[in-house]
Amino acid sequence: MNEAVVLTSERILEVTEDVLRRYGLAKATVVDVARALDVSHGSVYRHFPSKASLREAVARRWLERVSAPLAQIAAEPGPAPAKLERWLRELFGAKQRRVCEDPEMFATYLTLAREACSVVKAHKQVLIAQVEGMIAEGVAQGAFDVADPKTAAAAIFDATRSFHHPAHAEEWADCACQGRVDAVLTLLLRGLAAR
Amino acid sequence: MNEAVVLTSERILEVTEDVLRRYGLAKATVVDVARALDVSHGSVYRHFPSKASLREAVARRWLERVSAPLAQIAAEPGPAPAKLERWLRELFGAKQRRVCEDPEMFATYLTLAREACSVVKAHKQVLIAQVEGMIAEGVAQGAFDVADPKTAAAAIFDATRSFHHPAHAEEWADCACQGRVDAVLTLLLRGLAAR
Structure with missing residues (x-):
């Protein structure tokens, strides 16, 4: 896990777009986003408390x-x-x-x-x-x-x-x-x- | 079968609307329309040669x-x-x-x-x-x-x-x-x- 790099909301959103593009809306999960960012999904949830808010x-x-x-x-x-x-x-x-x-x-x-x-x-x-x-x-x-x-x-x-x-x-x-x-x-x- | 009454296209369309209202689009068939008109489904097909045309x-x-x-x-x-x-x-x-x-x-x-x-x-x-x-x-x-x-x-x-x-x-x-x-x-x- 590479949490040393500062994880910004903007960075999460960028990567989420990539993940949506790759997996499609139905299959993409917050875990996929966290994995693509090389962080825990808890780190994502600190910025976006729910899948809906993301x-x-x-x-x-x-x-x-x-x-x-x-x-x-x-x-x-x-x-x-x-x-x-x-x-x-x-x-x-x-x-x-x-x-x-x-x-x-x-x-x-x-x-x-x-x-x-x-x-x-x-x-x-x-x-x-x-x-x-x-x-x-x-x-x-x-x-x-x-x-x-x-x-x-x-x-x-x-x-x-x-x-x-x-x-x-x-x-x-x-x-x-x-x-x-x-x-x-x-x-x-x-x-x-x-x- | 009451084929003595003249069967017009207009009459078929009126009854088709009733049938659509009653059964819904997915379930309504030409046979339902013929039954509601008290005619054979062949009589309906003489006016409308296919379900699509009806x-x-x-x-x-x-x-x-x-x-x-x-x-x-x-x-x-x-x-x-x-x-x-x-x-x-x-x-x-x-x-x-x-x-x-x-x-x-x-x-x-x-x-x-x-x-x-x-x-x-x-x-x-x-x-x-x-x-x-x-x-x-x-x-x-x-x-x-x-x-x-x-x-x-x-x-x-x-x-x-x-x-x-x-x-x-x-x-x-x-x-x-x-x-x-x-x-x-x-x-x-x-x-x-x-x-």
Whole structure:
């Protein structure tokens, strides 16, 4: 056992992802994670007191890898309409890349996310808050005319579900999807625009 | 056997729905349908040469009960924006009533529809064509400013999936859903509007 190396939560989560990839969600256990880290399973439990909390943390980490680059876009200076469009295209692109490049891990993460309702809900709130911020910026710039940026942000999120909700993932590889994205974005940005 | 009464396809489909309701999708057979009609199963096969074709016809009939009242709205005279809004609310309402009032039959029809891909595709095309017609009317009335009504119609359909695609059905009973519908419709109608 090599407990001399400092065991961080981040390190455990990294290795858990490897273990999930190797064994699959149904078979992977905390003991497998401990073995891959060369520590006792008690050491893992000191960071994640249950298998459920470890799985939840894996789901959270996965979702943060989607939201972090989006937060960067949202924080950039510049005209809000172009930024919002870039943000939405990055959201769709990130989801689509995940499905197309590694469909098995996508399915695994999806199952983890379904178990971790509150984590997914918080993730959605983070994303909608980013959109709300960009809409409010657009209003301040005189580019958008929106009574309630919070409601409009939720509407943008709802109206783009075809391109980011996993229930529609099997359509994303279709070439027609890009034209559909363009058409919906045109309509929505026009719906926000000041006249 | 009471073959004196004329056996129509419509009558077979009605009884098939009853049989599905009573026995469930997994257990219902063509023999059950024939027995409920008091005819030989050969008589049923003369109308529907296979179990698959019978199931497909049941799915088609179910979807037509959604599209028929919508076709009526689409054909009404009057300002296109209000009509399009009424049409979309009727679409969402029809789907939501089905789920809330009879969730078991909804699940049954959903399975049938999944098997009958081409039927669902045709149904979607019918609905999008109705939307396209209303958008073209709105353009003619000077109320909408849209370059390509066909593309815009598909975008309207995509952007409202949260409220009519069965993948999101479990959210429809939530009271928050009405506010979400209002917000998306406001955004979309504004996106179509001439300035």
